[in-house]
Amino acid sequence: MFKEEIKKTKLGADIPLIYHFAMLQDEQRMLNFKDAIDSSVPVGGKVLELGGGTGVMSYYAAQKASKVYCVEQIPENVKAARKFLSSNPNGDRVEVVQANAFEYLPPEPVDVVICEMIHVGMLREKQIEMMESFKRRYRARFGDRLPHFIPEGFIQAVQALEYDFNFFGYNAPVPLFQIPGDKTRKSNELSDPVVFQTAQYKDSLPNSISWNGTFKITEDGNLNSVRVILKNLLTAIPSENRGIFWHNQYLILPLYNPLSVRAGEEVELSFSYIMGCEIEDLLDSMTLNTKFAPNHFSKPEQTLAGYLSR
Numbered sequence: 201m202f203k204e205e206i207k208k209t210k211l212g213a214d215i216p217l218i219y220h221f222a223m224l225q226d227e228q229r230m231l232n233f234k235d236a237i238d239s240s241v242p243v244g245g246k247v248l249e250l251g252g253g254t255g256v257m258s259y260y261a262a263q264k265a266s267k268v269y270c271v272e273q274i275p276e277n278v279k280a281a282r283k284f285l286s287s288n289p290n291g292d293r294v295e296v297v298q299a300n301a302f303e304y305l306p307p308e309p310v311d312v313v314i315c316e317m318i319h320v321g322m323l324r325e326k327q328i329e330m331m332e333s334f335k336r337r338y339r340a341r342f343g344d345r346l347p348h349f350i351p352e353g354f355i356q357a358v359q360a361l362e363y364d365f366n367f368f369g370y371n372a373p374v375p376l377f378q379i380p381g382d383k384t385r386k387s388n389e390l391s392d393p394v395v396f397q398t399a400q401y402k403d404s405l406p407n408s409i410s411w412n413g414t415f416k417i418t419e420d421g422n423l424n425s426v427r428v429i430l431k432n433l434l435t436a437i438p439s440e441n442r443g444i445f446w447h448n449q450y451l452i453l454p455l456y457n458p459l460s461v462r463a464g465e466e467v468e469l470s471f472s473y474i475m476g477c478e479i480e481d482l483l484d485s486m487t488l489n490t491k492f493a494p495n496h497f498s499k500p501e502q503t504l505a506g507y508l509s510r
């Protein structure tokens with residue numbers, strides 16, 4: 201029941217317009233994308249944005265580009281993007297195309313492609329599938345030289361956590377998002393983050409991931425959750441020896457059977473999932489074992505999926 205309810209709350213292709221407006225307020229996201237776009241788009245260049253939303257990224261690109269193709273499939277978003285662009289400087293350089301970005305290609309080669317269909321864990325949205333589809337079709341039409349991609353790549357990590365799931369007296373261990381750096385809820389980090397994936401969009405990307413790794417516990421505590429971290433490299437600027445990054449909100453996944461751990465112990469985590477799948481598909485596949493303590497997670501009903509299907 202609970203699991204089904206989570207599944208129904210689809211993201212990705214149907215983010216309501218009101219959430220797009222909220223994204224405009226996210227300073228960390230907007231300023232870093234603006235900086236990356238400004239640093240990467242050549243003066244007079246051609247740009248393609250896949251999934252344009254309100255058109256804001258295309259607008260940033262249009263300050264340097266001579267032409268921006270902004271593809272968006274939701275009619276309400278297309279209408280909003282056209283309206284906003286018409287009242288912003290150089291908005292006339294952006295052509296908002298209502299189309300499915302899995303099928304659309306620009307009429308000419310482009311210098312830069314912007315694509316932000318990104319969810320923490322690379323879950324729920326179709327970023328990987330979209331980029332693979334785009335590269336295949338673009339190469340077939342325009343040859344091997346690919347445009348510069350924003351973002352360029354990403355790194356994903358997991359971290360052992362003790363998280364406070366008590367909400368003003370009400371205990372509810374549920375999947376949650378957490379703004380990086382937000383200290384309003386008590387969460388103790390019980391290990392360093394452990395990297396489980398790095399990728400660059402210009403390379404061939406896997407459509408699934410299978411991982412088995414170890415947390416080295418750094419603090420005594422109650423291991424009751426795992427934090428999933430996604431850090432996007434929006435663009436590298438080698439001449440300035442720096443990169444521009446954007447962190448998605450962290451995803452906190454509760455564990456059914458919290459584990460009492462001590463500094464120095466090792467805990468093994470494994471999972472496998474298809475990119476773009478639902479949160480609970482990742483949960484379904486997740487198993488946790490301590491190396492130096494009784495196996496708390498050996499029974500199938502004690503997996504995270506077991507917890508969520510209750």
Ligand SMILES: C[S@@+](CC[C@H](N)C(=O)[O-])C[C@H]1O[C@@H](n2cnc3c(N)ncnc32)[C@H](O)[C@@H]1O
Pocket residue numbers: 212213214215220223250251252253254255256257271272273274277299300301302316317318
């Ligand atoms: C996370 S939003 C980002 C919007 C915008 N780039 C921004 O940064 O504010 C992803 C956008 O991609 C669009 N989208 C998702 N799948 C698409 C598809 N197959 N074709 C065209 N647009 C798509 C969504 O409607 C949404 O507007």
